[in-house]
Amino acid sequence: MTNQEIEAFITQFPIYQYTFINTEDIEFSDRVRVICKQECPRYGSSWSCPPAVGSVERCKAHCLEYPQALFFSSVTDIADVTDIDEAVKTKRDHENMTKVIEDYVRNQSMLVYTLSSDSCCICDKCTYPKNPCLHPEILHPCIESHGIIVTNLAEKQQMDYYLGEHLILWFSLIFFKTPLD
């Protein structure tokens, strides 16, 4: 399938900005893990985050199996962008949209691998680490968990990553390839 076909499909969704990226142009960094570990309350509490996702080296190798990715954002109103619990609650619409786009690309005989903003919020309480993930088929690991700094990637792609205190941007990264790539 072509990028134009994907573009034609995603016009039906409230996507704020999007671009296609060559995966080899994405910067992966081990340093992100230090931030995850020291500053993120979700570290070590979700199958979508470190350390459950594996090393950055392994995550990077997995992403590089896919030559291209669709990177897109959507916007949600929020009372206070620094309230993480409230922010995560607004993520569901973005996740649903990501899933529909991911399924569309997969159904065109493509192989896909999808990352999304923040940790997974499908279940009220994640089963990590005692039991296996309840929905591995729809789980989207966190973009940063793979060593990718979203703000840097957005800036490099000339996309917005901050719209003020009352708007939150959610991002997704759908890697895709043909079975022959």
Ligand code: SF4
């Ligand atoms: S689907 Fe449920 S169990 Fe799996 S990572 Fe998400 S919250 Fe955790």
